[in-house]
Amino acid sequence: MERTVQRVGFSIPAQPKAKRVAAYARVSSGKDAMLHSLSAQVSYYSDLIQNHPGWLYCGVYADEALTGTKENRAEFQRLLAECRSGNIDLIITKSISRFARNTVVLLQTVRDLKSLGVDVYFEEQNIHSMSADGELMLTILASYAQEESLSASENQKWRIKKNFEDGKPWSGQVLGYRYEDGVYIVKPEEAEIVRSIFADYLSGMGIEAIMKKLNAQGKPSRNGHAWCRSSVRKVLGNYSYTGNLLLQTTFRENHITKKTLPNRGGISVQGRHSNR
Known part of the structure; x- marks a missing residue:
């Protein structure tokens, strides 16, 4: 009986690609307590990303800045440059106010990142910018954060003015x-x-x-x-x-x-x- 040899091909299943994840942290002053908080945030996000299955650690970007505007945040700008270079898939940050207090700046940045395929996750609000209702929720909450900032500013102005009047x-x-x-x-x-x-x-x-x-x-x-x-x-x-x-x-x-x-x-x- 003639022996027949049949070649059987085995397909190797594609390995899931690791998601490239970075984190962003910011504090608003150089006081020791704030800098300690910034250090704690960096440690927290480093551990979180590196110990998460399927995630590839791409660093923690941290700024010590008085405001949430983009221009005076060197690390934030560096993070955006990495996203534009296609090196990051997901950004984790503590809250909307840490990412940007200005509603316009927040939405513009989130939209730019969305067009690059980069998702932003806001921990406190539990919102993914790439989700269906993500932009709507971000608009509402960012507007609230901006008004909260305005209220705090007005209260501070009143206190300073009153002190000045009293010498x-x-x-x-x-x-x-x-x-x-x-x-x-x-x-x-x-x-x-x-x-x-x-x-x-x-x-x-x-x-x-x-x-x-x-x-x-x-x-x-x-x-x-x-x-x-x-x-x-x-x-x-x-x-x-x-x-x-x-x-x-x-x-x-x-x-x-x-x-x-x-x-x-x-x-x-x-x-x-x-x-x-």
């Missing part, structure tokens, strides 16, 4: 003084530095020479760092050392950009502390 400074941080219980208290060791700066300047010494002298003597600036030209110049130009306060010299453009602009007017309050 209270915004921060009270002036070299040579500590602001305690509504009164400036002279700090003798710092006051001596201030006196020496003015004395040297009046004797004809330049700003750079004063800077070098202070650093050579090991005398720290108000923030505890070495002196530079700008820090010496700020002391010499500080209106507070006349014994008066000049308040509201700057203002924020709006609650979205938070851009600080010079105020050409100002409120002068006299006789609020000693200039000795």
Whole structure:
């Protein structure tokens, strides 16, 4: 009997492609507590992505930025560039307000990413931007986040304005003084530095020479760092050392950009502390 050999082909099932996942985190100030929160977010997302089956870790992008606008967030811009290069499929972020407070910016960014096939998942709201009702929910919630930001901004404005009317400074941080219980208290060791700066300047010494002298003597600036030209110049130009306060010299453009602009007017309050 003739032997027949039949070749049988076996198809190898295609392996599912790992989803390329990145995370985005942002805090709004450089305070230690905020930076600790940012570090915790980075650790959380790194563990979440790397331990999820079927996900490929593509990094955590984190910004320390005052606002949710795109322009001043370097890591956010880098994340978008990676998406445009086709290197990311899914972005995870904590909430809408962390991604963008401005409704227009949020929707524009989400739509751009959607056209690239990139999904954005907002954990707190449990929304996927690629889902059927994702954009509708994002529009509603982003509008709420923007109004919430406006309300907080208006409350802060009212408090600052009320303090200014009462002759209270915004921060009270002036070299040579500590602001305690509504009164400036002279700090003798710092006051001596201030006196020496003015004395040297009046004797004809330049700003750079004063800077070098202070650093050579090991005398720290108000923030505890070495002196530079700008820090010496700020002391010499500080209106507070006349014994008066000049308040509201700057203002924020709006609650979205938070851009600080010079105020050409100002409120002068006299006789609020000693200039000795």
